[in-house]
Amino acid sequence: MKQIINNYSKCIIIVAIMLIGSMAWAGSLKKTELVCRLKTDRDIFIAGEPQNIVLKVSLDAPAAPADISRPAVNLALVLDRSGSMNGTKIDQAKAAALETLNRLGMQDIFSLVTYDTTIQTIVPARHPSSVQEIIHTIRQIRTGGSTALFGGVSQGAAEIRKNLENEYVHRIVLLSDGLANVGPSTPEDLGRMGAALIKENISVTTVGVGVDYNEDLMARLSQKSDGNTYFVESEYDLPAIFAAELGDVLNVVAKNVKVIITLSDNITPVGIIGREGRIRGNRIELSMNQLYGGQEKYALVEVRLPASKSGSKQTIARADVYYENPFTQKQAQSTGTSQVKFSNNPKQVAESANIDVVREYERNLNAMAQEKAIEFSDKGQKKEAVAELKKSAVKLKAAGARYQDEELLEEAKAIENQARQIEAEGMSKKSRKVLRTQSFQMKNQQLLKKE
Template sequence: MNITTQLDVNLIALDTDDEVTVMLDLEAPPLAADLVRPAASLQVVLDRSGSMSGAPLEGAKDALIALVRRLAPTDNFGLVTFDNEAQVVVPAGPLTDKESVIAKIRQVASGGSTDLGAGLLRGLREIKRVATAGGTLLVVSDGHINAGIRDAGELSGVAARAYGDGIVISTLGYGEHYDETLLAALAKAGAGNHVFASNPDDAGAEISREVTGLLTKALQAMTLTVELEPSVKMVRLYNDLPAAALPGGRIMIEIGDLYADEKRRLLLKLKVPGKSTLGPAKVATLALEYIELPALIEHVAKLPIAVNVVPGSEAAERLSNPIVVSETLFQEAQECKKLASEAFENDHVSPARDHLARAKSHLVSALSTAPASSSDDIRREIATVEQMIHMADRQSTRYMSKLSRSSYHEMNRKRGRSEEPNVEDAGTH
């Protein structure tokens, strides 16, 4: 596990209040060549309400059949479907008879209304029955909830408690009619991924990606605890991750699981009160805790964060770290993207376009500051935002809201991860 920290500035002036931005880069270890992969546990909760009838449901079924074929016989798989109630189609357990499981998937037909809560709760019961070392639950839905539990906060609470039991919850929104705010909140609370698929091919690709991450998981249940020195305050966590206050003024941030070779980047800003003594001054300690797979070894890495207190004349000539400054602007752009998604969701096209324009402006500034090693990444993001701006008048607000929300999730909550885990034959032992 590689861990590095960088500050935007490491000098602060004597007796002067200041702010310091901390960037934390994480890189999970690669898969060992002789690794015997432990059994994985995947529970799918599939919307089969009437709106899924036809191509959406058939495409989802094809994607599930493909993932069953990728999993090993010793992996646990279960399928719960829901419309106005939940049905256990495939009881969670080892895939000792794949053809029987595939036949059951093929028989799934569309039904009535959308009670996602019933499907989620039933799916969690199934995966907890078989997952001894954690697992992943994937919710696939194309509609707004119109039955059962409808409150996003209540469903997020269910997801957070499941994550406490080692179950990661990811969500895939299908088409233009699902509730992106709710599915994104569910994924955030469950420390998983939220993605948008506009057609069956996209849905299949995203389901495949989720399974590949599951099969190459290297680190589990990662948390970052920020312990601040007296009077220091954390004024912002740029990444939209679950965070909770702990006794003693500590803050615990849930990072979730990392697959092999995955890179993640976190950014937080600290307010540092004026220091009356020259020299090094610790402002915080970062404690990173995680479980290494497959041996289930618990690790704790502590990283002190310190600045150097200097006379005001010396601090006035300090230079900012271009990588951290660039990343800060990059994340400011993501916040604009999220605001654009919310505006699109409320059919406010002009404000949404303005938010996207501001996102592009932040990214252009980031590019002017960034070192060469980061430039290509920022150029790709500029192209993505430009495409969204051009699409704003041609696509529906529903589509644009979901596209921008999914993109925000990828570049903010899962910042740094590659498009696809680097693995071959991940489904075999």
């Protein structure tokens, strides 16, 4: 009888331990869920007149929990080895590849493609088990030839596709220091490739080195595939940039993100600010391939409100976010709503401003001004380019002063400096790359890393 009681007690203890473990696991999984928030540029709007307002749909991605294994990565590096990469550039590119390899785990997939006039897969897609063999292969890379960039990315995608059906985070990292001059070579060509790759859940991050690569091409490829983009003036920064990019890729907490914003019946959409998306009646649809832990991604939408009575309330919109949780490999959903009030008191309206929404709205408008300045400069209209930047600086400074926001004031100073530099020297290769990269990073909410 005593033995039976002892066995029964052991069973109770085992079950209790299992339950505690299950609860802890469930608690950890709860920490991986996205939070969707909706805010407008102010909480109270003036009554009695129709008006346009800005709606910010934020996706707050939690930090990846330390007690759950991270999602495995399927990574292809595509390195330019054309003649212009000779010397320290190729040495630092190889160091960056080695840095990347050292940070991967045995559950990950690694491949390496190099290109000049021809394309070569020097490390076919594989788990990084024979590290010394891969290191030796990387160190043997030599330069020479032209720049078959399109073919290099295509081959990198082919290596990714070997494991496409499995539950990996798929990413191509492309490095180039020159103009694509073998095969398809326009921004439109690479944009179409990026749009095709994102349909396979493959994102492309582009790293441009020096001042002779085509930033339009690189940015378009990243934009269409929902990757990151970097301008690296000095090749000595390559290992750090690759490490920062891998930090993002190894920290994915949501995949295949779809956002559907449904406006209330009497509210009409005006436009999407800074992002691509679709407007269908009173529905706005956007997508993002991946979100990284601890990051906020957002979409800004301008909508028009009808005239409303003072003291009344209005539900603006509901946002439904659908995504794949890479820790559970299951579909998940998050929802947020937004409601505003109306008043005849201008002071009350002014004091209800949400500075975080205003700030991101102004910064996105500045990003679009940077793009416009590039267009003017490309047409030989330097005065117009400078005027566009100065006008944006004035708006940023005014908003910064109105809301006493240091971030907007600092950004106004930066854009003023850019305008003065272009006014004095014209649009140099470097300044054009800086403007293009900053604009992309702002609109994509890429975590800005020092280059």
